[in-house]
Amino acid sequence: MIVTTKKLFEHAYGQYAIGAYNINNLEQTMGLFKGNVQSKAPFIVQLSKGARSYTHKKMLESMMKTADEIFPESVFAIHLDHGDEETCMDCINSGVYSSVMIDASHHPLEKNIEITKRVVDAAHAKGLVVEAELGLLKGIEEDVVAADHVYTKPEEAEYFVKQTGVDSLACAIGTSHGAFKFKGDQKLRFDILVEIQKRLPRFPLVMHGSSSVPKDEVARINAAGGNIKGASGVDADQFLGAAKLGVTKINIDTDGRLVWCRVHREFFRDHPEMFDLRDPGKVFIPEYAAFIAAKNVKLGSAGRLDAVRAACK
Ligand code: G3H
Ligand code: 13P
Ligand code: ZN
Secondary structure, three states: OEOOHHHHHHHHOOOOOEEEEEOOOHHHHHHHHHHHHHOOOOEEEEEEHHHHHHOOHHHHHHHHHHHHHHOOOOOEEEEEEEEOHHHHHHHHHHOOOOEEEEOOOOOOHHHHHHHHHHHHHHHHHOOOEEEEEEOEOOEEEOOEEEOOOEOOOHHHHHHHHHHHOOOEEEEOOOOOOOOEOOOOOOOOOHHHHHHHHHHOOOOOEEEOOOOOOOHHHHHHHHHOOOOOOOOEOOOHHHHHHHHHOOEEEEEEOHHHHHHHHHHHHHHHHHOOOOOOOHHHHHHHHHHHHHHHHHHHHHHOOOOOHHHHHHHHO
């Protein structure tokens, strides 16, 4: 069942977070749906601009509609990740997405508000919901590069939400995209979440850049011929603490890419005579499903499916 993130967030608020997983292809789609059904979790499929051009937007949209038929027990939102205005409008008009993210966070505040408001008006008119972003995550976010964190200011968050009517807000609290998030100890600014929650009670917040980049996964990749040095991520034991402070959506992409990389490197290292893409694919799909199911346990979304389905009807 395809739902809006609004429904999912209402159920999750203050208790647990919904996993928002980026996918690009068929094997990830199969693993994603299987993992969420196995762990009985509601979830969010995230399609980025990069994914929409790699696999073709129509192919991805068809796969999502078909996955809904193949896995009738699943409850999920189809969400555009880090959209610009043009891509948001395309997704709003597609009839497939239930949620879009407008990421105008690299613009000055008033310009961010102006762009976000246009997307909110268009989305709400068609029954979709909107995530926006305030603050900048260090590193690369789609086409934008930030040399350092620009943390979200709680007073601006309150003003921004009231001006735009947006449904959820991605906040910069020290996470970043990719596999190289922290040098030394991780420093997340949960104090910012506390302040935002005081100003915006029960308003859903989003944590981007939340992959954990497990050390053992990176070690296995490197042992199978990889060369990923100095990688580190977010401690997944912090997810429930973030959820209590209003984080209802936690974005994970990099960790899934690491699973893909490890499975394929190890497979071809151990089977140098093989070349059929389906052979590693048959290993990857259940491995990716197990990865999703384990992540859902950390997020607290595992086991919530029946209650969420009842609440969404
Ligand atoms: O935040 C970005 C996501 O990890 C998507 O990455 O733009 O390479 O598809 P991508
Ligand atoms: P990671 O790179 O930490 O997986 O973050 C993904 C993300 O925020 C997608 O929007
Ligand atoms: Zn992101």
